[in-house]
Amino acid sequence: xxxxxLAPTDPVLxxxxxxxxxxxxxxxxxxxxxxxxxGEIAPGVQILRAPTGIVEVSPAEMTVRVxxxxxxxxxxDALAEVGQRSALPERGGTVGGAIAVGExxxxxxxxxxxxxxxxxxxxxxxxxxxxxxxxxxxxxxxxFNLPKLITGSLGTLGAIAEVxxxxxxxxxxxxxxxxxxxxxxxxxxxxxxxxxVLWDGSRTWVHLEGHAVDVAAEFDGLRHVGxxxxxxxxxxLPAHRWALTPRDAASMTSVEGGDFVASIGVGTLxxxxxxxxxxxxxxxxxxxxxxxxxxxxTGRLNPGRAV
Amino acid sequence: MLRDLxxxxxxxxxxxxxxxxxxxxxxxxxxxxxxxxxxxFPESTAEVQDIMRIAMQHERxxxxxxxxxxxxxxAIPLGAPxxxxxxxxxxxxxxxxANGVAWVEPGVVNLDLTRSLSELGFNFAPDPSSxxxxxxxxxxxxxxxxxxxLAYGVTDAxxxxxxxxxxxxxxxxxxxxxxxxxxLDLRGAFVGSEGTLGIATKIAVRLSKNPPAVRTLLLxxxxxxxxxxxxxxxxxxxxxxxxxxxxxxxxxxAVENYVGAGYPRDAAAxxxxxxxxxxxxxxxxxxxxxEVAQSNNAKSIHRAESEAERALLWKGRKTAFGxxxxxxxxxxxxxxxxxRSKLADVLESIYEIGARHDLMVMNVFHAGDGxxxxxxxxxxxxxxxxxxxxxxGAEIVRACLAVGGVLSGEHGIGVEKQPYMEEQFSSDDLxxxxxxxxxxxxxxxxxxxxxxxxxxxxxxxxxxxxxxxxVWG
Numbered sequence: 001x002x003x004x005x006l007a008p009t010d011p012v013l014x015x016x017x018x019x020x021x022x023x024x025x026x027x028x029x030x031x032x033x034x035x036x037x038x039g040e041i042a043p044g045v046q047i048l049r050a051p052t053g054i055v056e057v058s059p060a061e062m063t064v065r066v067x068x069x070x071x072x073x074x075x076x077d078a079l080a081e082v083g084q085r086s087a088l089p090e091r092g093g094t095v096g097g098a099i100a101v102g103e104x105x106x107x108x109x110x111x112x113x114x115x116x117x118x119x120x121x122x123x124x125x126x127x128x129x130x131x132x133x134x135x136x137x138x139x140x141x142x143x144f145n146l147p148k149l150i151t152g153s154l155g156t157l158g159a160i161a162e163v164x165x166x167x168x169x170x171x172x173x174x175x176x177x178x179x180x181x182x183x184x185x186x187x188x189x190x191x192x193x194x195x196x197v198l199w200d201g202s203r204t205w206v207h208l209e210g211h212a213v214d215v216a217a218e219f220d221g222l223r224h225v226g227x228x229x230x231x232x233x234x235x236x237l238p239a240h241r242w243a244l245t246p247r248d249a250a251s252m253t254s255v256e257g258g259d260f261v262a263s264i265g266v267g268t269l270x271x272x273x274x275x276x277x278x279x280x281x282x283x284x285x286x287x288x289x290x291x292x293x294x295x296x297x298t299g300r301l302n303p304g305r306a307v
Numbered sequence: 308m309l310r311d312l313x314x315x316x317x318x319x320x321x322x323x324x325x326x327x328x329x330x331x332x333x334x335x336x337x338x339x340x341x342x343x344x345x346x347x348f349p350e351s352t353a354e355v356q357d358i359m360r361i362a363m364q365h366e367r368x369x370x371x372x373x374x375x376x377x378x379x380x381x382a383i384p385l386g387a388p389x390x391x392x393x394x395x396x397x398x399x400x401x402x403x404x405a406n407g408v409a410w411v412e413p414g415v416v417n418l419d420l421t422r423s424l425s426e427l428g429f430n431f432a433p434d435p436s437s438x439x440x441x442x443x444x445x446x447x448x449x450x451x452x453x454x455x456x457l458a459y460g461v462t463d464a465x466x467x468x469x470x471x472x473x474x475x476x477x478x479x480x481x482x483x484x485x486x487x488x489x490x491l492d493l494r495g496a497f498v499g500s501e502g503t504l505g506i507a508t509k510i511a512v513r514l515s516k517n518p519p520a521v522r523t524l525l526l527x528x529x530x531x532x533x534x535x536x537x538x539x540x541x542x543x544x545x546x547x548x549x550x551x552x553x554x555x556x557x558x559x560x561a562v563e564n565y566v567g568a569g570y571p572r573d574a575a576a577x578x579x580x581x582x583x584x585x586x587x588x589x590x591x592x593x594x595x596x597x598e599v600a601q602s603n604n605a606k607s608i609h610r611a612e613s614e615a616e617r618a619l620l621w622k623g624r625k626t627a628f629g630x631x632x633x634x635x636x637x638x639x640x641x642x643x644x645x646x647r648s649k650l651a652d653v654l655e656s657i658y659e660i661g662a663r664h665d666l667m668v669m670n671v672f673h674a675g676d677g678x679x680x681x682x683x684x685x686x687x688x689x690x691x692x693x694x695x696x697x698x699x700g701a702e703i704v705r706a707c708l709a710v711g712g713v714l715s716g717e718h719g720i721g722v723e724k725q726p727y728m729e730e731q732f733s734s735d736d737l738x739x740x741x742x743x744x745x746x747x748x749x750x751x752x753x754x755x756x757x758x759x760x761x762x763x764x765x766x767x768x769x770x771x772x773x774x775x776x777x778v779w780g
Contacts, residue, residue, distance in 0.1 A: 006733045060543035061646050061677075083545050104487050115492055116464050131739045132732065135713035137644045139461060139676040141450045141499045142714040142724070142731055143758060144740040148463075148495030158739075169545035185405070192519055192585055213587030243486030247405040265407060267486035283477035288491055291746035295739070307490045 006132075008122055012051045012067065013130055013161050019048055020159055022128035027302045028159045030069070030097025037101055038154040042304035050096045050161060054078050062138060062167050063119060068096025068160040084167040087117040096160040102152025103241065106234060108266060110171075110195025110209050115151040117166045123150055123158035126296040136164045149291070155302045157295040171209035176233060177219065179204045182226025185250040188264045190225050191218050197264040198234060201253050204264075205234055237261050241268060242275035308365040309345055312389070315357035320348040320395070331390045334375040334382040335437075337639060337693065338722055341383035346390040352470065352478060352508040355391065359506070360476040362389050368752045369474075371502040373413065373445030376437040378640055379721030381449065381501045385756040391506060393444050399423055400509065407514045408467055408484050413444025413507045417451075420512070429514040432459040435717070436625050444507050450499030452717035454550040454624065457675035458583070459515065461717065463498040470509035471497060474748040484511050496743055501719050502754040504747035518549075518583035522593040523611040523620060526600045527574035531555060531670075534576035535651035537596075537603040538674040541580070542647060544599060546592050549583040551675030558627050558669040558682070565630035568623025569616070574606055578674065579624055627671045628682070635667065635684035639696045641703055645712035647677045656706040657681045664699040678716035679707065705730065725760045737763045 008014075020026055025045040029035070050068035054075060057064045059082040066075055072090045079085050088098040089105045099118060105111045120134040133146030150158055174195075179187070184199035187206055191197070196207035206228065208215045222228050238259055244252070249262040249269050258272025269275075280288070288307065292299075312321045323345045332341035344367065349355045362369045368388035375382055384390050397414035404427065411420060417438040420431045433446055434453035441451070447469065452461040459465070468482035482494030497504050528534040531553075538551050554562070554577050559570045570577050578600070582592045597608055611617040631638045645653050654670060657679070661668030667684040681703055685692040704714065704727050714724045714731050728737060741763055744751065 006731070006736075058646075059545075060539055060648055062542060062547075102489055102492070108487065112460070112464070113487065115495055116460055125735070125739065129735045132736050133739065135644070135731070136711060137646060137677055137713055137716075139452060139456070139644050139673075139678050139716040140713045141461075141717055141719050143720060143728060143737075144743045145450075145463075145496050145499050146739060146743055148492045148498075149743055151495075152490055152492050169547060192516060210585075211588035211591055213591070214585040217585055217587055241489075243483065243489070245406050245485050247403075249486070250405075263486075267406075267484075269486070281479060283473065283475070284479045284481075284493070286475075286477075287473070287479070287493060287746055290749065291491065291743070294742040294746055 008130055008132060010055070010162070012053070013122060016051050016161050017124045017128055017130050020124045020128055022126070023300065025300050025303050026159070028096065028155055030094035031071070031092055033091050033093040034097060034101045038305035038307060040304055041302065045303060050094065050159065055162070057082055059084050059167070063136060063164055064167055065136065065162065065164045066095050067162045068094065068099070070095050072098055079167055080170060083170050085111065085170045086165055086167055087111040087114050095163065099151050099160055099163060100153065100155045106263070107195040107207055107209070109193065110207070111168065115148060118147045118151050118163055119166055120164035121147045121150050121160060122162040123160045125158050126298065126301050130161065131158060138166055152307070154305050154307050156292060156305055156307055157301065159301065173210065173212045173215045175208045175215050175219070176231040177206045177208065177222070177228040178231040179226040179228040182222070182228065184264045187222060187225050188250070190221055194218070196234065199250065199252070199262045199264055200235060200260060205231060207234065235261055237270040238272045240271050240274045242271055243267060244269050308361060308367065311361045311364070312345055312347055312358065315361060316347055316349060316354055320350070322346045331372070331392070332384060334377045334380060336378050336380040336383070336721065336723060338380035338383055341385065342387045343384045344387040344389050346392055348392050348395045350395050352472065355472045355506050355508050356476045356478060358389060358391055359472055359474060362752065363474070363476065368755045369506070370754045371444070371448070371506045373442035373448070374416070374440045376441045376445065377449060377721060378642070378718045379715070379723035381719050381721035381757055383722060388755070393442065393506070396508065402427065404514070406484055408511050409514060410509055410511050411443050413442060413447070413510060415443045417441050417443060417446060424514060425517065428517050430517055431512050432456065432465050432515045433462045436628060443510055443512065447498050447507050447510055448500065448502045449717065449719045452673065452676070452678065454552050454673060457551060457673065458547050458549045463495060465513045465515070466494065466498055466510060467513055468511040469494055469497055469507050471505040471507055473505045474750065474752045478508070499719070501721060501758055503744055503757055505753055520584060520586040520589040521617070522582045522589050523617045524580045524593060524596060525570065525609040525611065525620060526578040526580065526605050527571045527607045528576045528578070529574065529604065529606050531576045531654050532651040533603045533605070534578050535654065535674065537578060537600050537605070538650065539647045540599045540603065541596055542675065544595060546595055548580050548592070548596065548675060550579070550581040552579040552624055552672070553577070553674040554624070554627065554671045555669060557667070558630070558671045561630040561634060561669070562623045562627050564633060566623050566626055568619050570623060571607055579620060624671070631669070631682065631684060635686055637685050637687040639683045639685065639700060641679070641681045641683070641700055642715050642718035643704060643707040643712055644676065644678045644716040645707050645710050649710040649712070650674060650677060653679065653706055653710060653712070657703055660699050660702045660706065664695045666695060666699055673716070676716060720758045722757060725758065728760045734763070
């Protein structure tokens with residue numbers, strides 16, 4: 001294989017790289033569902049859109065190659081046709097946006113973390129070059145793990161153009177349950193592999209997925225924990241996402257100033273107000289700042305935003 | 308520098324004798340050319356900080372090391388650096404069931420961790436073949452896998468946070484046990500960085516619940532193609548077993564001679580498939596795997612009938628590499644990944660490459676992940692044999708890359724595959740990998756000369772290599 005063959009051949013990616021160029025302030029917009037994450041974009045920034053389209057769905061490899069501007073909903077529809085699903089949360093946004101933000105799906109226990117599902121990422125660098133990182137197979141330790149660094153970087157290190165994601169088989173059955181008298185931690189401990197267990201201070205929701213016989217067995221096991229009834233869906237989630245230890249999330253009884261929903265066994269909590277910010281450790285901040293200055297020396301990518 | 312190191316640790320825990328330096332110049336790989344400086348055995352994070360600061364004052368590099376089981380030369384010291392052996396930091400600090408996490412020191416042995424968690428109903432999922440001796444710190448450095456990573460993911464998916472001493476001597480915690488950690492995933496960047504970004508001193512690993520039911524199937528086939536096709540068809544059918552391992556006839560016979568695990572000796576390939584979960588689903592999935600195997604002309608189908616039989620089958624698989632000694636004194640183990648659907652074609656190429664170089668080739672591999680482990684047998688005492696092994700190895704690597712594969716699935720790049728990095732990545736890609744490395748360690752003083760090929764590597768190791776042996780003695 002020659003060096004020339006290593007560069008991606010997709011002309012759509014090259015057009016995107018040319019559009020982004022190597023100078024001027026730029027930001028990539030998805031559908032704006034998390035547009036203010038990391039701060040407001042600086043004035044005078046050119047807003048671009050990432051290329052769209054699903055390039056290849058490979059259920060036998062449990063992978064999909066998709067361009068960043070594609071809607072997560074469209075991706076999930078295409079995957080559902082072949083009995084697969086992704087780890088990306090579906091909230092009206094794009095694949096690139098979901099990966100740039102890095103938030104997990106509510107069913108993270110069943111679907112896995114977004115950052116573990118990004119096998120390969122092709123992004124346009126601040127210098128306008130297409131960079132390929134990772135590999136299009138499910139297991140790979142060839143070189144430094146740039147896909148991990150790019151996932152969750154809010155577009156501040158490179159403009160995501162295309163990704164290969166690991167997919168997983170769509171379970172044959174999905175059932176939400178709700179209880180008003182079950183202890184959330186005990187519910188979690190009783191279940192083998194729930195996709196999600198939620199707690200709002202008075203009710204516990206459980207999401208069971210898999211073979212019908214397994215879902216029935218897990219449901220049956222919960223009888224000793226509380227009275228669970230089938231539910232149509234999870235509860236409405238408040239707007240702000242907090243990070244707690246799983247123990248603290250499970251022992252939460254109220255959040256000042258509004259409602260909350262806590263994810264048991266995960267530690268994510270949604271509340272009506274933002275979590276108090278914890279200052280970043282100084283030594284860690286040095287690494288953050290060094291990464292930013294190495295990947296984006298002129299500060300042209302997503303100015304105004306900080307991870 | 309020796310005086311400073313011994314003052315910071317103790318005389319006994321800073322070794323620099325000729326025998327120690329020779330020993331620590333090697334790891335489990337075949338690579339020569341390592342040159343060790345003083346070997347330090349820290350017992351605390353503070354001592355690792357002291358070592359880093361002393362190294363900086365004396366402008367020396369450092370190389371962290373676990374049990375030395377790495378197969379790509381990742382722990383080989385280049386240019387007489389300080390070797391930081393983490394094996395004395397081997398305490399399981401805390402098992403925190405309520406938070407689903409255990410904090411361990413990096414020198415804890417993989418199997419010791421799983422055994423201690425097992426009593427509580429949990430496990431640490433990555434289970435490399437070397438798990439009886441390899442350390443969690445080494446697993447983090449290499450992003451180690453193992454047979455059971457098909458369903459549960461490799462080390463990265465099971466590490467929530469890492470306390471790291473940076474090359475500056477500062478201590479940082481990467482990742483968090485609090486919820487999902489948003490923002491730059493420096494933890495994810497660190498896992499699999501082969502000891503080049505800093506030294507891990509504490510690791511928070513995720514506790515996985517032990518499965519209520521396990522079913523282990525031993526399937527045999529008259530051709531490797533049928534076995535490989537079965538693996539591909541199982542995944543295409545929407546089944547993700549906990550493990551799917553394939554062994555060819557030659558390695559199967561070696562294993563049978565060695566441990567008598569009960570594998571059929573007459574099959575061209577055997578497939579060990581394991582399904583875990585709740586009883587009902589396990590029964591459904593194992594039955595579907597049997598049907599897929601039958602449709603691919605399975606020669607025999609056997610279910611392990613007891614825990615003892617299951618343990619014996621796995622013992623056979625995990626001791627496969629040891630079993631080779633009865634055939635040839637040396638072997639070279641490769642590691643690459645190809646798309647599952649290409650397994651059969653690539654395996655045919657590998658046997659053909661071996662034959663052309665007059666080398667015996669065996670295959671035992673993590674088929675479910677497409678992770679191949681071709682084994683080239685040789686006798687290192689015969690002049691020219693190792694050179695033929697390297698030549699065949701290069702062709703195998705290229706055959707894997709040609710079908711869209713990658714250089715390594717779980718062993719890493721180390722020094723073994725540095726020259727091939729330019730065949731998987733463009734120079735721009737490698738330049739960005741170096742930027743990641745420099746974000747942590749701008750002067751490239753931690754494990755220099757690894758992973759990135761020359762010209763991209765951030766330290767001039769050639770100059771360091773010229774330091775004469777004995778400079779410390």
